Amino acid sequence: xxxxxxxxxxxxxxxxxxxxxxxxxxxxxxxxxxxxxxxxxxxxxxxxxxxxxxxxxxxxxxxxxxxxxxxxxxxxxxxxxxxxxxxxxxxxxxxxxxxxxxxxxxxxxxxxxxxxxxxxxxxxxxxxxxxxxxxxxxxxxxxxxxxxxxxxxxxxxxxxxxxxxxxxxxxxxxxxxxxxxxxxxxxxxxxxxxxxxxxxxxxxxxxxxxxxxxxxxxxxxxxxxxxxxxxxxxxxxxxxxxxxxxxxxxxxxxxxxxxxxxxxxxxxxxxxxxxxxxxxxxxxxxxxxxxxxxx
Numbered sequence: 001x002x003x004x005x006x007x008x009x010x011x012x013x014x015x016x017x018x019x020x021x022x023x024x025x026x027x028x029x030x031x032x033x034x035x036x037x038x039x040x041x042x043x044x045x046x047x048x049x050x051x052x053x054x055x056x057x058x059x060x061x062x063x064x065x066x067x068x069x070x071x072x073x074x075x076x077x078x079x080x081x082x083x084x085x086x087x088x089x090x091x092x093x094x095x096x097x098x099x100x101x102x103x104x105x106x107x108x109x110x111x112x113x114x115x116x117x118x119x120x121x122x123x124x125x126x127x128x129x130x131x132x133x134x135x136x137x138x139x140x141x142x143x144x145x146x147x148x149x150x151x152x153x154x155x156x157x158x159x160x161x162x163x164x165x166x167x168x169x170x171x172x173x174x175x176x177x178x179x180x181x182x183x184x185x186x187x188x189x190x191x192x193x194x195x196x197x198x199x200x201x202x203x204x205x206x207x208x209x210x211x212x213x214x215x216x217x218x219x220x221x222x223x224x225x226x227x228x229x230x231x232x233x234x235x236x237x238x239x240x241x242x243x244x245x246x247x248x249x250x251x252x253x254x255x256x257x258x259x260x261x262x263x264x265x266x267x268x269x270x271x272x273x274x275x276x277x278x279x280x281x282x283x284x285x286x287x288x289x290x291x292x293x294x295x
Contacts, residue, residue, distance in 0.1 A: 010051035023071035038080035085134040095156035097220040123191035133161030196251040197230035198223040235267040257282035
């Protein structure tokens, strides 16, 4: 075990940052503070304010082990078990994809739509592929919905989502069901379908950053040979499960936004459009299930 030569939080952070720098970690100082803060259930600001406090041997050992893992390329979120998403702090591990900032835009789109929703009751939401639960739990906390159902074909992912639900919003009407795509909700109707499905092709997966490829679940990233299998399956099944006039919102690969839009149109989802994310990339497919026509 590495000896404890640090006497204060500050000296421990300096030592950790130096090791991260040597390993080629970008923003090594910020990452050292973040790792320490997350391990201590503090904010980075609190950790820095308390930097002159003495550091115990146990805390130094935990921090040193965490720095070792980061130097080996493991994502910080898996090391500390925490990931930020909108207003939430979620528990995450290698059973689920790490929430990304661009995915937060999916929640904004649905919340914006609910302000215009004129149905007789609050809308019902279906999420396909809940992962950590970041999307559906954000909707539950920030919006007003009659019910929210999240599906995933990974029992491991559902266990993580359920743990986050128990911590974040126990009183909310949220159900998690295991199954692929629409199988767990056959015969039901929803007003909103939201998903951040896999959209990396099998070939692209081999070229992903090693921090993603070596640690995050492959099944949450890869969607067949073209990267479009999940997008197509969801769009084609949406008209049977989403009420007329309902909303379909998917995160997509910006490089394939034209193909994604064509898939939505071919499935009868119209109007459909592509919206950019906070980084200016064509990231969201937004479509509607046509209103029923009167004879």
